Amino acid sequence: MDGSEFGNIPREMIQWFPRIDTEKCTQCGICAEFCHQEVFISNDETEVANPYSCVVGCTGCMSQCPEGAISFPTLAELREMLRRLRDEFPEEDGHR
Numbered sequence: 001m002d003g004s005e006f007g008n009i010p011r012e013m014i015q016w017f018p019r020i021d022t023e024k025c026t027q028c029g030i031c032a033e034f035c036h037q038e039v040f041i042s043n044d045e046t047e048v049a050n051p052y053s054c055v056v057g058c059t060g061c062m063s064q065c066p067e068g069a070i071s072f073p074t075l076a077e078l079r080e081m082l083r084r085l086r087d088e089f090p091e092e093d094g095h096r
């Protein structure tokens, strides 16, 4: 998926980004090295610093984490969220 298919929906309204389970995370930094969107910062601690830079629908970093510490909403939850947001932020070009 890329940004263009989300029409007028502001990226900040789409709650799609990784969450780190701090109980499981060992601060290895693999996720931060893997993601090219600079979603993570990894200094003393690895954190989700730029959640809305995450590519909507991508879960690439999740399978890279050796501790299983990264999670996302399900794709069903994403679809439902986008359905609601499309109603809230309709296209302006007559496709209503």
Ligand code: SF4
Binding pocket: 017, 018, 034, 035, 036, 037, 039, 040, 053, 054, 055, 058, 059, 060, 061, 062
């Ligand atoms: S899902 Fe993709 S874009 Fe989002 S943080 Fe992980 S690797 Fe980066």
Ligand code: SF4
Binding pocket: 020, 024, 025, 026, 027, 028, 029, 030, 031, 032, 046, 064, 065, 066, 067, 068, 069, 070
């Ligand atoms: S890859 Fe997993 S364990 Fe390593 S820093 Fe990222 S979240 Fe933590």
